[in-house]
Amino acid sequence: MNPEAKVPAFPEAAAVAESGPAHSVDRIMAVAYELFSTRGVRDVGVNELIERSGVAKATFYRHFPSKDSLVFAFLEQRDKQWTMNGILSEARRRGSTPQEQLLAIFDVFGEWFLREDFEACSFVRVMLEMGPAHPLGQASIDYLAKIRGHVQAVAEEAGLVRPEEFARSLLILMKGSVIQAVEGDMLAAERARQMAVWLIGHHSG
Amino acid sequence: MNPEAKVPAFPEAAAVAESGPAHSVDRIMAVAYELFSTRGVRDVGVNELIERSGVAKATFYRHFPSKDSLVFAFLEQRDKQWTMNGILSEARRRGSTPQEQLLAIFDVFGEWFLREDFEACSFVRVMLEMGPAHPLGQASIDYLAKIRGHVQAVAEEAGLVRPEEFARSLLILMKGSVIQAVEGDMLAAERARQMAVWLIGHHSG
DNA sequence: ACAGGTGGGAAGACCGGTCTGTCTTCCCCC
DNA sequence: GGGGGAAGACAGACCGGTCTTCCCACCTGT
Known part of the structure; x- marks a missing residue:
């Protein structure tokens, strides 16, 4: 044969x-x-x-064993591949100081928004699709909290005051810009970045 | 009988x-x-x-004639009942100046987030559930743009510079705070309100 | 005033399709 | 020969949507 x-x-x-x-x-x-x-x-x-x-x-x-278990695995891979090796490590690579690294998140976002296959943050999407009470919604919330933890760590490196409050505010900007980009606002990342500048300014001592 | x-x-x-x-x-x-x-x-x-x-x-x-037509009717009613008669008119009622009215949006949000039945913005939810290409997703995007139009009108009353850019930035704060509230951050409205203060400041002359 | 027609609505069977998940059959490769 | 995998039939539930059956309230004509 x-x-x-x-x-x-x-x-x-x-x-x-x-x-x-x-x-x-x-x-x-x-x-x-x-x-x-x-x-x-x-x-x-x-x-x-x-x-x-x-x-x-x-x-x-x-x-x-079930479709849901595949979704769990997907969320975990999304966290590794997209959050960690994608957005966060790229942002850290681009900025020479912690402050610049925080702002670079929105530069990476801006390029992400321009991609063909851009279709919103999977964690936010699954949380809204399944509801925050569903196990998959809970897992999504946990991964979003993990992102916030990393942002908070960078904020602490930058010596910002009240780093947890800062991280929560920055995630509002991140999520809001993503949603707005889905609507078609291609400059959403720039707008969010500008607000992040002001936010950093008010948390700098 | x-x-x-x-x-x-x-x-x-x-x-x-x-x-x-x-x-x-x-x-x-x-x-x-x-x-x-x-x-x-x-x-x-x-x-x-x-x-x-x-x-x-x-x-x-x-x-x-179809379930989708009911969803269209729901979105329209949501716009009338929730957006117009709920959030926006209440925000206008609370603030004595246009600037205060813009900030009052987040006060109303803060109370909305505390409600039992709070479950995220229907327009954002439908847009993500159906995708921005689906007719229902398009309709949701239109209603979100309508909200932005009202915000822009208030910004013009307030004499803010570049009112459209202002409105787009404020909607990032609005959407981001809603998503964060779904996750359980009950102070999301306060954080967004503080950033809105800075945003207004940078658009005032 | 009363009989009979009429139309709207409740109840639900039914249709084709899709969903997740199971189970059978066959085949190929070690 | 035995095990893993491909192919796919199958089950049971549910989806949106159509259609039939029956019943009741109201309108009309005499």
């Missing part, structure tokens, strides 16, 4: 998913990440997930 | 709905307003709507 005939449905299915990862769970996660982050979690069904990742339904449910 | 025996299912159905409005369409709207505003539009089905409003399915579809 020639090698081309050996592989019936698996390779092109992998190509559909991500043209890469060999293991089923990786392909499922890659597809879930793309669909959930761009279209939300309620709009994406299990059937579509398994079809797009080229995986059998039984395989899906062997790795994830 | 005694009067009690005359009325078989209609009155208690009205009591279930709102204990008031006689006409079917009013009861449907009352139930839809409560359920949609507290739980979102995707989570509430037609069957639940007709059951809670004590109305037949055929009656529902005689008044509303």
Whole structure:
């Protein structure tokens, strides 16, 4: 048998998913990440997930006991990949001082808002889709609080007074600018950044 | 025949709905307003709507050709009842100057956040639930733009410079504080109000 | 004043489709 | 030969939406 005939449905299915990862769970996660982050979690069904990742339904449910457990895994990956390795580390890289790092968050946001596939913050979206009482809503709230913790840490490095209050105010600006960007205001990040400048000024001793 | 025996299912159905409005369409709207505003539009089905409003399915579809048309009607009522007669008119009533009226928005927000049934801004919620491309998402964006128009009008009364930019920035604060309040930050309105003070200051001449 | 027609509404069966989740069948590869 | 995975049928619930059946209140004609 020639090698081309050996592989019936698996390779092109992998190509559909991500043209890469060999293991089923990786392909499922890659597809879930793309669909959930761009279209939300309620709009994406299990059937579509398994079809797009080229995986059998039984395989899906062997790795994830329920759709919700996949959403939990997605939120965790979103936190690692997008929050940590995406926004926060990039903001820290750009600013030479803690103050500049805080403001750089909105520079990164501004570029993020221009992306084709920009579709709002997944944590805010899941929280509103499922409600704050639902376990998935609670998890989203926890990840948002984690972001606030990091902002607060940078604020402490900057020597700002009342760092927790500062972080809560800055997250209002972050969330508000994201929502406004969904509406189509492409300059939302600039506006929020300007208000962040004033906010930092009033927390500097 | 005694009067009690005359009325078989209609009155208690009205009591279930709102204990008031006689006409079917009013009861449907009352139930839809409560359920949609507290739980979102995707989570509430037609069957639940007709059951809670004590109305037949055929009656529902005689008044509303589809569920989406009811959601459109809900958004319009939300704009009239909540935005106009609720937040904006109350804010205008409280402040004696345009500047105070702008800041009073956040005082009204602060009290709104404390309500039992507070469950986020319906326009933002529908926009994220349906996506900004969906007709219902578009309608939500239009209503948010209408709110911005009113804020801009008050800003012009106040003689603020660049009133449109001001209004867009203030709406970032409004939306951000609402999202943060959903997470449980009960002081989100105060924080946003403080930032609004700085924002007004920088737009005053 | 009363009989009969009429129309709106309640109740709910029903339709096709979709959802999550289970289970069977087959096949390929070790 | 045995196990994992692909394919997909299937179950049970629910979705939005249509349609039938029955009943009751009101209007009309005599």
